[in-house]
Amino acid sequence: ASIPPEDQFTRWRSEYEADIIVSLSSLVGERLFFEGDSSSGVSGDLEGATRIATLMEGYWGMGSTVASHGVTHEVGIGGGGRPGKGEGKSDNDLLEGGLGERIESKLDELLKRTEDLVKDNRLHILAVAHALETNKTVTGEDVEAIIEGRRGPLIDGGVYHTDVFSEVAEDYHRQALAAHKGHGGVAAPLPVLGRGPAEPIGVRMTEADTPAD
Structure with missing residues (x-):
């Protein structure tokens, strides 16, 4: 049976993607209506969109891979570190490697969908x-x-x-x-x-x- 939204304890990928689209619409709207120009007022929206995309790609299995970066970071995989609490691996290492690229790719994909929605409406x-x-x-x-x-x-x-x-x-x-x-x-x-x-x-x-x- 379907569970009412108010009783759900988890959310679906499509719901998180919709949240990101809402956040990106401020940037897309400014660019569309002001011929490519945009303001710093969208910073909070971009932070929210990036945070959700990071969790989707790195932790929730909602991206192009299913490995959890919570585990790979802990054991030092992928960033030159050794087993342990992320020794030798900083947050910058994560963002500059494959995870960062996948986050940007996800945001770019949803940015294009947002552009289509804003143009159509x-x-x-x-x-x-x-x-x-x-x-x-x-x-x-x-x-x-x-x-x-x-x-x-x-x-x-x-x-x-x-x-x-x-x-x-x-x-x-x-x-x-x-x-x-x-x-x-x-x-x-x-x-x-x-x-x-x-x-x-x-x-x-x-x-x-x-x-x-």
Whole structure:
């Protein structure tokens, strides 16, 4: 029988790969939307991705080999050491040898998958970014609504699935990219669109917010 996720004590390779893809998406997103440029803000995500990839390749049998580096390090195999607690073998020896190459290969493989995902979902990313800029806080349910083009608890995601939004979102991003390259600010205001003149895109207005006639 299937075990509910909350009752599981172990995780699958596919789940860890998904975690790495999430971590790599920050770097991939910056490179894609800023024409190859990226910031130091992704360092924490890269540390997390590298840590998981290291454990997958070296300890959990989720990589291209099945040997546990916990054991090979302990007995001094592969790094010029002698039997014992890793004598003559430092962490740098591990990373500069085959394990380091396999870690980089795993990250590169998942980086390519992440690039495909980000490219395929470019407009969804621009939509979520717009909703965040507009509302400052967006719930997971509203993110799903934006992606699926339906009304969520607070945000109407349907307005993001229009040709109008696609056009203005790409135009605004071009201005943001130009501002980034020129180290300046975006002169144009954040696009505000909607199905009617009183409803800005991505925002569900209450009666109290609706302008009087």
